[in-house]
Amino acid sequence: MAGFYTQSNKDNKGHLEMSDIYKAPEAQLTEGGESGSYGSLEKGLAGDYSIAIEDTLKEAWNRSKGKKLTIWLALILYFVCYVAITLVASVITGYSAFNFGASANGALTSMFLYQVIVALATAPLIAGLWMVGVKIAREEQTSATEIFSHFDKLLPLAIANILISIFTLVGFFLFVIPGIYLSVAYLLAIPLIADKNMGPWQAMETSRKAITKHWFSFFGFLIVCLLLYFAGALALLIGLIWALPLIAIAIGVVYRNIFGGPED
Template sequence: MSDIYKAPDAELTSGDESGTYGSLEKGIAGDYTLSIGDICSEAWRRTKGNKGTIWLAVLLYLAAFLVVSFVAGLLTGYSAFNIEQQVNASLTSSLLYNLIVNIVAGPLMAGMIMIGVKIARDEETSPTEIFAYFDKLLPLVVASILMTILTMLGFVLLILPGIYLAVAYTLALPLIADRNLGPWQALETSRKAITKHWFGFFGFLIVCLLLYIAGAIPLMIGLIWVIPLVSIAVGIAYRNIFGGPESGQSA
């Protein structure tokens, strides 16, 4: 009997990367380690000197999101910040508003993740990295839409498939930004690689969530350290699984 929850196979990009970090081939084969303690320890060390870069990127992200939300509200008559407009707006206005916002959010989110990835790989980066991937707008948007649809369908089908896919697709956007994969290739590469250590990666995401909660409790002061820590930790996880675009990387 076939597995109705398994996404169809896609032709995946292969390579012969052989550095200390991971590679596409190693990632898909599950040939990587995912020690939560080691990742968090390294991420904490790498926050030194990089907190400012990440926080400036966060502020730029928020500013860009607010501008896009404002413009989308003017164009559609719908606003996420005005309850009265939400009540009176039509379904078409709501859908169009969310479409405009999500089109811009994809490249911005890819840029945020790539800052953590580049810090993890000792590559040069800056807060403006969040604007560096609008040349990949179409594949990022298509991947985001597919991810949302498939995950929602998974939640409809007994919830557990949705949880599985939500975790398994975590690294799809940076694969598009970093490795130039197509939308479906990126989704499948992320899914196949994470599935090999799904529970470990799920535990890693739970730890990240708990760190956010702990950082927010004391008047959100702890987020000053937690947001850079988690951003870099996700970058380290990506690096350990998929490595980088070049071969012969060193740790």
């Protein structure tokens, strides 16, 4: 009998070992459990995500505690840099909105050069603002100086910024609806370049294809963010102290849930 049980146990053990080869590794199933609903490029492009507006805002509100100053300092730094950039661009190009004496051709040329300089110089700063919210959403270390961390991607960011502006403008001329669609669909292109080292067109198409899977949900989320901004502004602008950090982190949470963490 003892020999029978021993042989039986060996057979059962062998059977279990054979069956276990079809079982997914448990370590992989539990890995990343702390990151919750973090997405990935593959999941984002497949539309394997959802936008729960209430849950997103609740998480963003909780994560904004202790982070409001970081976001506001980043906004102040951006504003100071933007003003400085526009002043330098005006000196270089001679363009001014109040320069009524310039010829039409001269004014158009100056305005074009002015816009190009501003777009080039501010694109990395805008990417930095995006990444402050994204990094807070992912519980990564960040600071207000994050806005200066992406000048190594100046060219792709500037090209994407210009292309998005052109395509969206053309879309608005084409019965408005295409412009609304593209302005929403391209929204995550800039952080994709900063975060995933994508090229301009790749980032634009990745953003468009992923957002299109749940475009109306994303659009509804942006409407809610806009309403929060107006509510904060109507409260003698004091409400913006809470509204702007909430919105920045909420967008970071949505980006994280769609595309996940940075590329290795």
